[in-house]
Amino acid sequence: MKHEPNGQAAGAPQAGDALLEVDGLSTYFDTVEGTVRSVDGVSYRVRAGRTLGVVGESGCGKSVTALSILRLVPTPPGRYAAGEIRYRGVNLLSLTEKQMRKIRGNRISMIFQEPMTSLNPVLTVGRQIAETVMLHQKLGRREAYARAEEMLGLVQIAEPARRVHEYPHQLSGGMRQRVMIALALACNPEVLIADEPTTALDVTIQAQIIDLLRRLQAQMGMGIVMITHDLGVVAECCDRVVVMYAGRKVEEAPVAELFDRPLHPYTRALMASMPSMNAGRARLAEIPGMVPAPSELGRGCSFAPRCAYATGRCRAEAPPLEAHGADHVAACFEVERVAREPRPAAASPSRGPLRAAFDGTLA
């Protein structure tokens, strides 16, 4: 590998080692209308060289969980009400802001959905990358710019020596997202949090970015948290999946297990409502109603009002997460009934006659 990390903490983790542990995290917001439980007792583990998918719709708490890991939730109105976030055995929630700054962007970094709003428009992209490595890795100016150029090459930006001196507005959307990735990876972090990194991009560019992330992970071995609403992206690049609904984790399993045997009614409904998982069906399965506002959550299961399987018990008490099989948890009282129904299946992919021609040219 070309760049050996500078100042890497001793004992590089092996693929599969747990790097980061979110344990019972609750992030609440105090508003005039009362406390909003955006994240409510969520736990997951990020492993080196692996990708954890976090799936859910807007307002499910997937992004707030990620922002909590980096301690980027504005406090107040936000507060970390319970739980721990352990990175290498240290609870990040107990660190001072100064200590946290050494971790953020250095050991744990993040890429966002909108690359244009997260890049500084008045600085060249090279300077933005160079500043990061000068700050965290104590490199000199010249070395830092060399690293910036190297990073741009690594994320497959053509002519990095020229692009280093360009401003974000001179780049296309796909290139900006690649610059964001270069910036996030410049200090060789152990954990990369990607919050809907391809949602704003066209499909062919999305394919390039996913391919790039996968390749960089194989090279650099970071653990990735992939936050997305797209089950197609999950199927393609995640090893494990956490499904969130209304601030809670409702299901977690390895990716193949989740698609083969989805157990929570919400996971199933989400799959059934995706056009790409409705092979030959005339009507999409709808999830009636809408995601409840965090302020209007009752005592029972938060999905109960929209759930086809809900019983009186579901409306009265919240189901705990329980193991169903060796490596599969779900929070639902009616798992057995759900599991008997056939699962939604993906539509067959399109096949063109080009395959052979492409394999040679575009490898």
Place this chain on the structure above:
Amino acid sequence: MSVSDSRAPRQDAQAPLLEVRDLKKHYPAARGLFRRAQRVIQAVDGVSFSVARGETLALVGESGCGKTTTGKAVLRLIQPTSGSVRLDGEELLDLPPERMREYRRHMQIIFQDPYASLNPRMTAGEIVGEPLRNFPAAGGRPRQQELAWLFSKVGLRPEAMRKYPHEFSGGQRQRLGIARALALRPRLIVCDEPVSALDVSVQAQVINLLMDLQQEMGIAYLFVAHDLAVVRHISHRVAVMYLGRIVEVADRDTLFSRPLHPYTEILLSAAPVPDPHRPAQRKLLPGDPPSPANPPSGCRFHTRCPLAQPVCRERQPALTERPGGPGATPGTQWVACHFR
């Protein structure tokens, strides 16, 4: 109400509802500081297609391919540079403004961002009722009754009429936009990315609603979208655009099972498949799309095409019909490629 399973194209003996021929929209590019030669951005450059009554034609392609411009130019919300747009045989581009206004009742539009397209100071009832005020003869029923009918059609309660747009969720706002578009019983609705701002579960509700309404009222949709899974679900026929031109048009099943244009094939293979057991068989498209201000010569895709030969640089391939498999209906697949 049941929706038939097959979205096979309607075999309508009648003339098409909408016929677009060689539509162009060119914008002058901003001049530089020293008045360099003025360039032209060819946002839409010679696009032809037709839409039958009750049919959904999808226009797909990536940002900047001209699909939205095409949709708006058809409605003359953007004045096209040249070409022909006929609705029921009447040439729209020659119509004086007063006559055009009459034709607008037959053609409506639904926008991507439902919030931005609803006046925040008007109640839902006023928003949906506005077209009825502008074209009083439309409904035939008293306006209140007509409004109640429209609200029930799109699945909103009549009490919702008194609410303001900010009191609705994203999906409900899109329902309001649909109710407003339906008010004049149009023959054609241009849907400009109508579901791409919505959450997956809400997206399904709106897609089902659009399909039900088409079934019931026989409306044709020109469905502008980038999400191929949605397009595959809702369309009868699909036109694929690249840099201002249509590169392939085919009926839905033909296009998705046997794409012929290299760009179509790459586009389809790029969409992630939600099946972890199926290894991604993806062809990556190298680089970024060229600028429409300076499009490549000949076939506009030749700079990124794996099949490109010298002829592609020199001659623009015409959109021509391809023979289908045995038993295929004539005219099901048209492709603009020298080698396909």
